[in-house]
Amino acid sequence: MARMASAQVPLPTCAPSAVSAIPAATAASRHSALVRVTHWITTLCFFALLISGFEIVISHPRFYWGETGNVLTTPLFQLPIPASRSLVQTGYNYMLPDQNGWSRALHFQTAWIAVLTGLLYLICGVFTGHFRKDLLPHKSDLSRHALSTTIASHLRFARPNQAEAWSYNPLQRLSYLFVIFVLLPLIIWTGLAMSPAFVSAFPLTVTLLGGQQSARTIHFFVSLALLLFVLVHVVMICIAGFRSRMRAMITGTITPPKEERP
Amino acid sequence: MTDLSRRKLIISGIAATAGVAGLGVAARLAQKYGLVPPDHGGIYGLGETLTYASQRLLTKHSLAREFRRDQISKRPLANSMAPLNEEFKRLQSAGFADWRLTVDGLVDHPASFSLDQLKSYPQSSQITQLACEEGWSYIAEWIGTPLLHVLDAVGVQPQARYIVYISIDPDWWESIDMADALHPQTFLAYGMNGGGLPVGNGGPLRLRLPRQLGYKSVKFVTHMTVTDNIKKFGKGLGSAEPEAGYSWYAGI
Numbered sequence: 447m448a449r450m451a452s453a454q455v456p457l458p459t460c461a462p463s464a465v466s467a468i469p470a471a472t473a474a475s476r477h478s479a480l481v482r483v484t485h486w487i488t489t490l491c492f493f494a495l496l497i498s499g500f501e502i503v504i505s506h507p508r509f510y511w512g513e514t515g516n517v518l519t520t521p522l523f524q525l526p527i528p529a530s531r532s533l534v535q536t537g538y539n540y541m542l543p544d545q546n547g548w549s550r551a552l553h554f555q556t557a558w559i560a561v562l563t564g565l566l567y568l569i570c571g572v573f574t575g576h577f578r579k580d581l582l583p584h585k586s587d588l589s590r591h592a593l594s595t596t597i598a599s600h601l602r603f604a605r606p607n608q609a610e611a612w613s614y615n616p617l618q619r620l621s622y623l624f625v626i627f628v629l630l631p632l633i634i635w636t637g638l639a640m641s642p643a644f645v646s647a648f649p650l651t652v653t654l655l656g657g658q659q660s661a662r663t664i665h666f667f668v669s670l671a672l673l674l675f676v677l678v679h680v681v682m683i684c685i686a687g688f689r690s691r692m693r694a695m696i697t698g699t700i701t702p703p704k705e706e707r708p
Numbered sequence: 709m710t711d712l713s714r715r716k717l718i719i720s721g722i723a724a725t726a727g728v729a730g731l732g733v734a735a736r737l738a739q740k741y742g743l744v745p746p747d748h749g750g751i752y753g754l755g756e757t758l759t760y761a762s763q764r765l766l767t768k769h770s771l772a773r774e775f776r777r778d779q780i781s782k783r784p785l786a787n788s789m790a791p792l793n794e795e796f797k798r799l800q801s802a803g804f805a806d807w808r809l810t811v812d813g814l815v816d817h818p819a820s821f822s823l824d825q826l827k828s829y830p831q832s833s834q835i836t837q838l839a840c841e842e843g844w845s846y847i848a849e850w851i852g853t854p855l856l857h858v859l860d861a862v863g864v865q866p867q868a869r870y871i872v873y874i875s876i877d878p879d880w881w882e883s884i885d886m887a888d889a890l891h892p893q894t895f896l897a898y899g900m901n902g903g904g905l906p907v908g909n910g911g912p913l914r915l916r917l918p919r920q921l922g923y924k925s926v927k928f929v930t931h932m933t934v935t936d937n938i939k940k941f942g943k944g945l946g947s948a949e950p951e952a953g954y955s956w957y958a959g960i
Binding site: 502503506508513515516517518519525528531532533546547548550551552554555556557558582640641642643644645646647652658659662 | 752754755756757758759763766767770771772773775779781782783785787788836839840841842843845846847879893918919921938953954955959
């Protein structure tokens with residue numbers, strides 16, 4: 447069955463070097479089942495963590511650097527929003543509803559699901575060569591000329607050419623790698639660094655970051671970076687063709703070229 | 709159906725069965741070794757159990773971080789709290805001379821301790837951080853007696869599993885497992901930063917549990933009960949906090 451499908455689907459004819467890596471399984475398949483399942487679980491987790499994280503932050507919308515921080519110490523900065531608890535003077539004469547109970551429970555349970563999903567993705571990704579084949583940019587694409595060309599086309603909001611539907615472009619690869627291997631490990635690390643029990647066993651987790659309040663502040667900024675990534679990601683999908691990209695990530699298959707033209 | 713997909717189906721069937729059976733065995737083992745928190749039911753029970761079980765395995769004997777004297781916060785934050793009841797005010801006006809800590813339950817010698825009696829047990833101090841679930845924190849020197857000395861004195865019976873501790877405001881009550889109760893940094897604290905423990909920080913007597921969030925460090929402790937069955941207390945979730953949606957285990 448797999449062989450028949452690959453014979454029927456036309457291969458892209460003008461694949462530049464950036465997109466030369468055709469997925470290994472079959473030509474019709476764009477994303478493996480593992481990538482699709484972990485992608486959508488992670489998506490759900492991200493929004494659960496974002497909403498619950500926001501609810502937790504508004505109970506004390508001040509940020510500090512170092513080990514400790516409270517309303518008697520000078521903050522690094524304070525978010526200009528009302529709080530859900532009375533301790534912080536916000537300048538607003540009302541308080542937001544206090545939602546810390548369920549938010550904390552949802553935040554930590556979702557973190558578990560996200561981390562376990564991420565581990566599954568990492569382990570399978572290494573064994574199937576997903577990172578090497580699909581995400582590691584080709585050496586030739588990292589030259590100054592190649593990078594400036596692709597950056598320029600991104601800045602023009604150019605619709606990607608047909609071949610890019612089959613693979614990721616170098617900027618995409620770099621940003622995905624950055625999210626997977628820098629931002630996500632950092633958000634887990636800074637999260638664990640705020641756990642008094644975890645750091646009792648592994649104190650370097652927090653001392654390397656400069657203290658528990660530093661960890662909280664970094665956690666906040668990394669979550670903003672992840673939010674920025676998700677927003678850009680969604681905008682890029684809309685530019686590239688929302689329906690075809692969504693279909694590829696849901697069913698795993700790619701739309702034939704003709705249908706994709708508006 | 710091709711041979712390949714049939715084989716796939718069989719393999720995933722076997723894997724799913726093994727997975728479910730494995731989860732069942734894991735649940736039995738977790739129960740046996742005390743890795744299941746009292747608030748394991750409900751939609752967030754999975755997260756609560758994973759956190760408690762993994763941290764019990766990783767941190768059973770670890771010590772909370774202690775800080776240098778110069779890292780002590782200049783002013784330990786006394787956060788706002790509900791007005792203290794009449795009984796507290798009466799005891800406070802007498803300088804807490806009549807403050808008692810009653811210890812009962814699964815103990816050989818139930819007892820009621822005055823503050824002076826508690827101070828006759830070996831005194832210890834720790835410079836640790838108090839972190840609130842809201843996000844703020846401070847570092848202070850906490851002076852008191854490790855709870856294990858008091859538990860030794862009353863003779864905790866072997867079937868004990870939890871220590872329930874109750875504030876003078878009976879709505880504020882918590883419990884910890886024996887690993888935390890016997891931990892050397894679990895204090896009955898009566899002093900702070902070289903002096904007495906201010907009322908705003910929980911004086912005259914606070915249970916200090918530095919490996920968990922601030923709300924587990926109950927202020928104004930007057931009563932402790934040793935039990936093997938946490939279900940008998942409140943709604944059976946281990947403490948007052950889970951009844952309001954918060955974790956019983958607050959090591960995060």
